[in-house]
Amino acid sequence: MATQAEAIKAVEAEHLLQVFRRIPLVFTRGQGSYLFDTDDRPYLDFVSGLGVASLGHANAELAAAVADQARTLIHTSNLYFHPLQGEVGRRLTALSGLPRAFFCNSGTEAIEGCLKFARRFWYTRGEPRPRVVALERSFHGRTLGALSTTWEPAYRVPFEPLLDVTFVSPNEPSALSAACGPDVAAIIVEPIQGEGGVWPLTAAFAEAVTAACEASGALLIADEIQCGLGRTGAPFHSATLGLRPDLMALGKALGAGVPIGAVLLRQRVADAVSPGDHGGTYGGNLLACRAALVFLEAMAQGGLERVQQAGARLETGLRELATHHAQIRDIRGAGLMRGLEVPDAAVQVVEGAMSRGLLLNRTAGTVVRMLPPLTVSDQEIDEALRILGETLASLP
Numbered sequence: 001m002a003t004q005a006e007a008i009k010a011v012e013a014e015h016l017l018q019v020f021r022r023i024p025l026v027f028t029r030g031q032g033s034y035l036f037d038t039d040d041r042p043y044l045d046f047v048s049g050l051g052v053a054s055l056g057h058a059n060a061e062l063a064a065a066v067a068d069q070a071r072t073l074i075h076t077s078n079l080y081f082h083p084l085q086g087e088v089g090r091r092l093t094a095l096s097g098l099p100r101a102f103f104c105n106s107g108t109e110a111i112e113g114c115l116k117f118a119r120r121f122w123y124t125r126g127e128p129r130p131r132v133v134a135l136e137r138s139f140h141g142r143t144l145g146a147l148s149t150t151w152e153p154a155y156r157v158p159f160e161p162l163l164d165v166t167f168v169s170p171n172e173p174s175a176l177s178a179a180c181g182p183d184v185a186a187i188i189v190e191p192i193q194g195e196g197g198v199w200p201l202t203a204a205f206a207e208a209v210t211a212a213c214e215a216s217g218a219l220l221i222a223d224e225i226q227c228g229l230g231r232t233g234a235p236f237h238s239a240t241l242g243l244r245p246d247l248m249a250l251g252k253a254l255g256a257g258v259p260i261g262a263v264l265l266r267q268r269v270a271d272a273v274s275p276g277d278h279g280g281t282y283g284g285n286l287l288a289c290r291a292a293l294v295f296l297e298a299m300a301q302g303g304l305e306r307v308q309q310a311g312a313r314l315e316t317g318l319r320e321l322a323t324h325h326a327q328i329r330d331i332r333g334a335g336l337m338r339g340l341e342v343p344d345a346a347v348q349v350v351e352g353a354m355s356r357g358l359l360l361n362r363t364a365g366t367v368v369r370m371l372p373p374l375t376v377s378d379q380e381i382d383e384a385l386r387i388l389g390e391t392l393a394s395l396p
């Protein structure tokens with residue numbers, strides 16, 4: 001007799017497009033910062049569905065709000081008004097200082113929106129600009145526009161030709177101005193590069209971005225999909241770096257697990273967009289907006305301050321671990337977005353921690369990434385550090 005987990009894997013193997021290399025765990029429920037597999041074994045979740053389960057799993061308030069919304073009204077399309085979309089927009093524009101919001105369903109769609117609105121801006125001015133400047137190590141999504149701005153050649157090359165994008169090294173501020181001419185519609189950056197290995201942009205590079213935008217006129221797109229919305233303890237990491245984006249892409253944490261993405265726009269960009277220029281059936285429906293309101297309220301009610309405390313505790317603990325374990329070559333990130341550079345043993349660390357009941361994620365080959373729920377407790381941080389220390393100590 002196949003176990004429940006084996007049966008689930010067999011159905012997938014037979015019927016699903018094999019596009020994901022899944023880790024062989026099957027989760028059936030969650031509670032707070034823990035996931036439970038088919039044998040009800042608990043795993044402390046420091047991945048949070050890749051930065052999505054911002055309020056933890058099975059959050060009671062979120063569940064009640066989503067259930068109430070499902071009983072009331074889930075979806076009407078963007079043909080009509082409903083009471084929640086404007087309210088999410090009001091809160092996001094107040095948080096960001098960008099006065100206009102557009103809603104979609106995912107991060108990659110938010111990037112598509114940013115790219116389209118940037119093009120629309122230049123088209124309206126009568127000087128179409130076809131080119132975009134992006135950064136090496138960037139990850140902006142998998143749809144064709146977003147993919148064009150994603151660095152990893154293995155993701156991009158099989159789908160070429162894509163948009164005209166010039167990639168610049170984030171280690172070379174001086175290269176940026178050279179790459180930006182009068183044909184560049186926008187520069188797109190992640191304030192902290194997530195998939196690329198948790199690399200915050202340096203102050204020098206942030207200054208070069210601002211200077212290149214000023215000199216060339218290019219719009220600035222900040223991809224805050226992973227590092228934004230409280231992940232670093234600030235509403236947006238672009239503001240921490242002193243960047244002044246014209247467009248911002250949001251996703252992940254916003255719906256706390258219910259899919260929603262958003263584009264925030266400066267007024268002069270919003271002014272270039274006319275009814276019918278862009279849209280979507282689902283974007284900003286009542287269910288997604290209700291979830292986003294629960295998340296945004298939690299951040300407003302002390303959530304951000306809590307991430308600051310939790311992030312400081314995690315960083316202190318990681319730095320302490322690094323003094324005992326030479327395998328950790330670097331610790332990067334901010335708040336509850338951390339990456340450990342473990343050049344020779346990232347796979348072993350992730351697998352060893354998993355076997356001890358801690359979920360971590362490897363990215364960029366050598367980096368062990370931590371993206372716990374923003375609601376993670378001090379005890380859970382300490383437990384994760386204990387398991388990580390035990391795992392590192394067990395390595396040859």
Ligand SMILES: Cc1ncc(COP(=O)(O)O)c(C=O)c1O
Nearest residue numbers: 106107108139140141194225226
């Ligand atoms: C910085 C960044 N941008 C864009 C995306 C794409 O978001 P989604 O997977 O929701 O399409 C991701 C996803 O990992 C991301 O981390």
